[in-house]
Amino acid sequence: AQTVTQSQPEMSVQEAETVTLSCTYDTSESDYYLFWYKQPPSRQMILVIRQEAYKQQNATENRFSVNFQKAAKSFSLKISDSQLGDAAMYFCAYRSAFPPRGDMRFGAGTRLTVKP
Amino acid sequence: DAGITQSPRYKITETGRQVTLMCHQTWSHSYMFWYRQDLGHGLRLIYYSAAADITDKGEVPDGYVVSRSKTENFPLTLESATRSQTSVYFCASSGTEGNEKLFFGSGTQLSVL
Numbered sequence: 001a002q003t004v005t006q007s008q009p010e011m012s013v014q015e016a017e018t019v020t021l022s023c024t025y026d027t028s029e030s031d032y033y034l035f036w037y038k039q040p041p042s043r044q045m046i047l048v049i050r051q052e053a054y055k056q057q058n059a060t061e062n063r064f065s066v067n068f069q070k071a072a073k074s075f076s077l078k079i080s081d082s083q084l085g086d087a088a089m090y091f092c093a094y095r096s097a098f099p100p101r102g103d104m105r106f107g108a109g110t111r112l113t114v115k116p
Numbered sequence: 117d118a119g120i121t122q123s124p125r126y127k128i129t130e131t132g133r134q135v136t137l138m139c140h141q142t143w144s145h146s147y148m149f150w151y152r153q154d155l156g157h158g159l160r161l162i163y164y165s166a167a168a169d170i171t172d173k174g175e176v177p178d179g180y181v182v183s184r185s186k187t188e189n190f191p192l193t194l195e196s197a198t199r200s201q202t203s204v205y206f207c208a209s210s211g212t213e214g215n216e217k218l219f220f221g222s223g224t225q226l227s228v229l
Contacts, residue, residue, distance in 0.1 A: 001175070006158070033215045043204070045220040052215055091158055097215075102147050102166055103174060104208075104218055108158040 002027045004094050006107035013082045014115050020067075021077045021110045023092030031097040034068065034075045035104070039089040048090070051075065053097070079112075087114045119143075122207050122221035130229050135194045137224050139207030147210045148190040149218065150174075150182065152203040159206065165190055197228045 003026045013019035025034070036048040051059045051068050058066050063083075067076045079086055089111050095104040120141040129135050139148065146167050151159040151174075161174030163182040171182050179201060181193045190209075194201055204225050208218040 009156075035217065043223050045206070045208075045218070047217040050215060050217065095215075102210075102212070103149065103161055103164045103172070104210075105161060105175070106151070106159040108156060 002029070002032075002094050002096070002105050004092050004105050004107040006092055006110050008110045009108070010111045010113070012113040012115060013079070013086075015082055015084060017082055018078060018080045019082055019112065021079075021090050021092075021112070023075045023077070023107055025073050025075065025092070025094050027073070027094065029096060029098065033095045033097060034066075035093040035095065036064070036066070036075075036077045037091045037093060037106075038086075039091065039109075040087075045091075049077065082114050084114050084116060087112055120207060120209050120219050120221045122205075122224050124224060125222065126225050128227045128229065129197050131196075131198055133197050135197050135226065137192045137194075137205055137207075137226070139190045139192070139221060141188055141190075141209040141219070143209065143211075143219070144187055145209035145219070146187070146212045148184065149208040149210075150180070150190070150192045151206045151208065152176065152201075153206060153223075154203050162192065162205075194226075199228050202226060202228045 032053045034051045038046045063080045089109045092107040123138045149164040150162040165171045165184045207221040210216045
């Protein structure tokens, strides 16, 4: 079964600085999708960014970008110009590309604190 | 309103009681999921369903039962609640493509006393 590991339970960053959250995963599949979700105190789950495994180019969404290393099975999230509103739990997730599998597995999460 | 809704929002029950958490989505999404969220464990998949009448176990299915007789509904039942099932439960849905994000409900906070 696929597993997702986030080795940093907590991280903190100064406002306007850059922070990188780590994620590794284990799979025997060649095609899959990776996601980062943000969960603020409201408990709402918000998609931050997604990456297709067959694409070598790293995904970017405004201040958020990923470093996808397929051979190393690593998928880190970089947040540039951190803002107070970025403070939240961040979850890395893996989803198989092969129906009817389709289930999404999450890591344990990283709690990000942003210091003013 | 369109979306995915869970009920109840909060639930307190006693050990040994049967509890059913409801989940309803209006998008006609094929996939539906149940997760539990516990500190230090993130979101763990309990059960998921690829279509009506098709369900499959996730990482932590023991003590839970699901059904999906209609595409839009995916109830989760705790047959005999235990204290270890105290958690926040999230329902989610998505379309059939693997790159599609999951849409999450607001969660049900369940306490088993």
